[in-house]
Amino acid sequence: MSDSVVAVNLRVNGTEYPLAIAMSRNLLGVLRNEVGLTGTKEGCDDCECGACMVLLDGQPVNSCSYLAVQAQGRQVTTVEGLVVDDKLHDLQRNILEAGGVQCGFCTPGMLMSACALLERNPTPTREEIQLGISGNLCRCTGYARIIDAIERSI
Amino acid sequence: MSFLIARSIDDAVAAMAQGARPVAGGSDLVVGARHGVDSLPDDLVAIDRIRELAQIEVNTDGCAIGAGVTHARLMVDETIVRRYPGLADAAALVGSPATRNVGTVGGNIMNGSPAMDTGAPLLVLEATVELRSEVGTRTLPIAGLWTGPRHTAASATELCTSIFLSTPRDRSSSAYVRLEYRRAMEIAVVGAAASVQLNDDGTIAATKIALTAVAPTVVAISVDLIGRPADEQALAMVAAAASDQATPISDLRASDHYRRHTIGVMAKRAFDAAARRAQGEHIAVPVNRTLGIGASS
Numbered sequence: 001m002s003d004s005v006v007a008v009n010l011r012v013n014g015t016e017y018p019l020a021i022a023m024s025r026n027l028l029g030v031l032r033n034e035v036g037l038t039g040t041k042e043g044c045d046d047c048e049c050g051a052c053m054v055l056l057d058g059q060p061v062n063s064c065s066y067l068a069v070q071a072q073g074r075q076v077t078t079v080e081g082l083v084v085d086d087k088l089h090d091l092q093r094n095i096l097e098a099g100g101v102q103c104g105f106c107t108p109g110m111l112m113s114a115c116a117l118l119e120r121n122p123t124p125t126r127e128e129i130q131l132g133i134s135g136n137l138c139r140c141t142g143y144a145r146i147i148d149a150i151e152r153s154i
Numbered sequence: 155m156s157f158l159i160a161r162s163i164d165d166a167v168a169a170m171a172q173g174a175r176p177v178a179g180g181s182d183l184v185v186g187a188r189h190g191v192d193s194l195p196d197d198l199v200a201i202d203r204i205r206e207l208a209q210i211e212v213n214t215d216g217c218a219i220g221a222g223v224t225h226a227r228l229m230v231d232e233t234i235v236r237r238y239p240g241l242a243d244a245a246a247l248v249g250s251p252a253t254r255n256v257g258t259v260g261g262n263i264m265n266g267s268p269a270m271d272t273g274a275p276l277l278v279l280e281a282t283v284e285l286r287s288e289v290g291t292r293t294l295p296i297a298g299l300w301t302g303p304r305h306t307a308a309s310a311t312e313l314c315t316s317i318f319l320s321t322p323r324d325r326s327s328s329a330y331v332r333l334e335y336r337r338a339m340e341i342a343v344v345g346a347a348a349s350v351q352l353n354d355d356g357t358i359a360a361t362k363i364a365l366t367a368v369a370p371t372v373v374a375i376s377v378d379l380i381g382r383p384a385d386e387q388a389l390a391m392v393a394a395a396a397s398d399q400a401t402p403i404s405d406l407r408a409s410d411h412y413r414r415h416t417i418g419v420m421a422k423r424a425f426d427a428a429a430r431r432a433q434g435e436h437i438a439v440p441v442n443r444t445l446g447i448g449a450s451s
Contacts, residue, residue, distance in 0.1 A: 004155030004196070023157045024194050026184065047185050048339050050252065059226075059255040065184045066256065067177070069157050070200055113251065134338030135250025 006069045012037065013081030021068055028052045028063040031078060039079040039108045043137070050136030053109035054078050060116045060135070079108035082115065090153045091115060098149035102140030110136050114150045123154055159200045163207065163286060163315055169199035170311045171288040176201045178222055179256025181249070182265045191304075207260070207315060210234070216320040218284075221260025221313075225272075226251070228259060235439055238319055239431060240275035240328030240347050240424075246440035247271050247330075250338045260314045263296070266304040266371070273300070273372035274347035274364040275330045279319050285312040293318070300371035325359075326351035327431030329441050331424045332366065333416050334448040335407075342367045343408050346396060346421040348428040350384065356433070357381050363392060363425060368400035368417045375399040375421075384429035389422040396421030423447055 004023040009016055012035055019034050028045075031054070032038050040063060043051030047065040054063045055077035082089035091114050094100075101107050110133055117124060117132030124132060129150045130143075138146060158174065160166035166176060174197035177183050187194040201207060207222030212233050219228070228234050228245035235242045248254050248262070248271050262272045263283070273296075281296040285308050296317070299306050308314065322328075332345030345366030351359045358379045365373050377395035382388050402413035427441045438444045 004157060006157045023155065023198065024187075046188065047181060047249075047253070050250070053252060056255075060252040061256055062181075062252045065181055065188075067180050067184060067198075070159075070177070070180065070202065072159065116251070131338070132251060135252045 008069050008072050012076045023069055025068045026064055027066045027068045027071055030068040037078050037080050041105055050109040051106055053112040055112055060113050079111055094152040095149040098145045100146040100149040106138040155196045157198050166199050166201050167288050167313050173197050174199040178202045178258045178261045181253055181257045219317045221315055222258050225254035225257050237322050239439055240330045243330040243440040244271040244275045264314050266300055266306050268303055268371050269342045269367040274366045277364040277374055278347045278349040278362040282318040284316045286315045287312045303370050323351050325432050327428050329424050329427035331420050331441050331447045337449045344368050344413050344417045344420055346424040348425040350428040350432045352432045357383050368402040368413055392425045393418035393422040
């Protein structure tokens with residue numbers, strides 16, 4: 001792999017981070033290490049599980065398989081960006097109250113996919129919710145309570 | 155070693171002439187590098203911000219789809235869904251919402267996987283691919299694009315810029331279905347696309363069928379159905395032709411024997427859906443979900 005270092009201005013949750021990063025680095029690693037936001041998780045590191053889901057200009061993207069240098073000039077939103085004025089986002093509160101969190105490892109990615117879904121479709125059916133989070137694996141909950149939480153957030 | 159964000163096709167092909175590889179969403183390139191398929195190239199040119207590549211242009215001749223159009227857009231674009239529903243069926247099955255947001259139709263066909271979803275519908279729709287380099291522009295029928303698994307007729311300095319589809323004839327339509335073990339983040343076990351054009355009396359005027367993941371590339375098959383009604387006998391002929399002409403391998407996803415059987419089932423379902431659409435029946439995109447083919451919830 002190339003080690004070419006590229007100057008990148010990453011905009012994460014509204015804050016600019018001027019960085020110099022190797023071209024081969026994925027967005028996930030840069031968010032967790034250089035930017036210091038560890039809410040986004042590394043699950044499979046293979047674009048399969050969705051634990052690393054972030055929003056890029058509002059659209060869900062697997063950050064494990066997206067080159068950080070390609071995020072230059074785009075708006076990156078991580079799970080930390082859902083909290084405004086120390087208040088949990090509706091989706092965060094509802095996933096806690098509905099019992100949609102067990103081990104919690106999939107939760108940040110689930111929240112980002114759910115957030116993007118409700119942004120483009122404010123009144124999804126249960127089936128549309130299933131498809132909206134179909135790129136996110138959860139090995140604990142069996143999904144029912146996660147879907148309940150998203151339904152409650154409509 | 156370099157990284158360039160191209161703003162125009164000219165920028166991109168200039169960088170490619172110097173040895174850079176294009177990257178749109180990176181969903182094949184980055185994952186492939188991790189798996190050791192190919193190491194990440196030393197020089198990359200990002201093509202995801204080139205406006206010319208992200209357009210769908212319709213005129214009286216047909217529709218030019220920019221190579222940078224994402225699956226997420228293809229599956230809902232009004233022109234694609236109405237005129238070329240088989241392509242929308244395929245785009246809607248790719249990966250997950252996240253994969254469809256970054257993955258592009260150009261990336262899908264140029265990656266050259268025999269399991270690509272958009273390849274078979276583009277083949278039955280007789281797509282033409284435009285390739286551009288610093289030297290010039292050429293077009294070729296998509297049937298001539300794939301030369302082997304992950305190999306195309308394009309040289310390393312040629313960028314796929316657009317895919318052209320002719321205006322569909324009256325009483326014609328298309329469909330794509332696939333066998334899958336799960337509803338998302340799936341790769342076709344086998345898949346099939348069909349285009350069907352009907353005569354006024356309901357008999358078949360023209361049809362094309364193409365198969366996914368049963369040969370070294372996406373392949374078209376031949377079956378003579380001209381003048382026949384699109385009935386049970388025609389479906390049986392499609393299934394038999396697909397199973398006979400497939401050359402599947404065994405891998406961890408399925409045995410060759412299983413693939414040879416199921417490709418017949420998928421081919422007849424694709425043909426049936428395309429024929430029903432050609433008759434005017436509304437079968438929503440994607441056919442897999444609407445007709446309950448593949449994995450259920």
